[in-house]
Amino acid sequence: MNRIKEVLDEKGISQTELANMLGKSFNMVNLYATNKVQPPVPVLYQIAELLNIDVRTLLIPNKIKY
Structure with a gap:
């Protein structure tokens, strides 16, 4: 999930x-944004770079800290 x-x-x-x-x-971007398709890791990094974020x-954490 993203x-x-x-x-x-x-x-x-x-x-x-x-x-x-x-x-x-x-x-394709709409599929990524609506979580119907997960972007490949290199594309995820490219999106982060373009948006100037980590x-x-x-990503949505897979474990919740208590």
Whole structure:
């Protein structure tokens, strides 16, 4: 699971803008943002680089700390 949609909203960047920056279709970025398809790790790193954030910001932790 990823937080791409939430991070895009926080940064004020549209899925269309991200698609253009990545050189991918809007449909593919929409699949990533809605968690229907998980981006490959290299693409996840590319998204993080483009958004100027740590790649871990895009991920939902798999374990919750108590």
